[in-house]
Amino acid sequence: KNQVEQSPQSLIILEGKNCTLQCNYTVSPFSNLRWYKQDTGRGPVSLTIMTFSENTKSNGRYTATLDADTKQSSLHITASQLSDSASYICVVSLMNRDDKIIFGKGTRLHILP
Amino acid sequence: KAGVTQTPRYLIKTRGQQVTLSCSPISGHRSVSWYQQTPGQGLQFLFEYFSETQRNKGNFPGRFSGRQFSNSRSEMNVSTLELGDSALYLCASSETTSGEQYFGPGTRLTVT
Numbered sequence: 661k662n663q664v665e666q667s668p669q670s671l672i673i674l675e676g677k678n679c680t681l682q683c684n685y686t687v688s689p690f691s692n693l694r695w696y697k698q699d700t701g702r703g704p705v706s707l708t709i710m711t712f713s714e715n716t717k718s719n720g721r722y723t724a725t726l727d728a729d730t731k732q733s734s735l736h737i738t739a740s741q742l743s744d745s746a747s748y749i750c751v752v753s754l755m756n757r758d759d760k761i762i763f764g765k766g767t768r769l770h771i772l773p
Numbered sequence: 774k775a776g777v778t779q780t781p782r783y784l785i786k787t788r789g790q791q792v793t794l795s796c797s798p799i800s801g802h803r804s805v806s807w808y809q810q811t812p813g814q815g816l817q818f819l820f821e822y823f824s825e826t827q828r829n830k831g832n833f834p835g836r837f838s839g840r841q842f843s844n845s846r847s848e849m850n851v852s853t854l855e856l857g858d859s860a861l862y863l864c865a866s867s868e869t870t871s872g873e874q875y876f877g878p879g880t881r882l883t884v885t
Contacts, residue, residue: 703876765815
C-alpha cells in the first residue's frame with residue numbers, strides 16, 4: 661500500500677535551535693518528493709522538490725535530504741525562527757499515468773521564544 | 774502573477790444543504806486539484822481537472838463533484854452536507870498535471 665509516514669507528529673523547540681523532521685514512504689514507482697510548509701489558516705507553500713536522482717536540496721535555512729534506497733527523507737531547519745512555527749507536510753508523487761500524489765499527515769512545529 | 778484564489782474563505786452550512794466552492798488558478802495554469810484537510814486525516818485528494826476534463830478522483834462519495842471551465846477556473850460542489858464534511862478545502866493549480874502545485878488559502882467549511 662502506498663503510504664507516507666511523518667515523524668514526529670509534533671515538535672517544540674527553542675528559537676535559534678536546529679531540528680530535523682522525518683518522512684518515510686512506501687510509494688512505488690517513485691516520481692518526486694516535496695516538502696511543504698503550511699501556516700495556520702493558510703494553504704501549503706512548497707519548500708523543496710526532489711526527484712529520484714537528487715539527494716539534497718536547500719531553500720535558505722531549510723535543507724531536505726532524500727535516500728531513495730531506504731525511502732526516507734528529512735527536512736532540516738537551521739537556526740529556527742518564530743516564523744518557522746507551522747505544519748510541515750511531506751508529499752510523494754507516483755510515476756504512473758495518473759500522477760497520483762500521496763500526502764503525509766504532517767509534523768506540527770512550535771518554536772518558543 | 775496573482776496567486777491561486779478561493780472563494781468564499783469561510784462558509785457555514787447546515788446538514789442536508791449543498792455548497793459550491795470556487796477556485797481561480799494562477800494565470801496560465803491549466804491543472805486544478807482539490808483537497809480536503811481535516812485535523813485527523815491531513816490532506817486528502819478529491820479530484821484533479823486539466824483542460825476541463827477530470828483526470829483523477831480520490832476516494833470520496835459521489836456527493837463530492839467538480840468541474841472546470843474553459844478559463845481553467847474550477848468549482849467544487851458538495852451535496853447533502855454531513856457534519857463530517859466540515860474541513861478546510863484547498864485548491865491547487867499547476868501548469869501541467871505533473872508540475873509543481875501552488876495552493877490557494879482554502880475555504881473553511883463548517884457544517885452544523
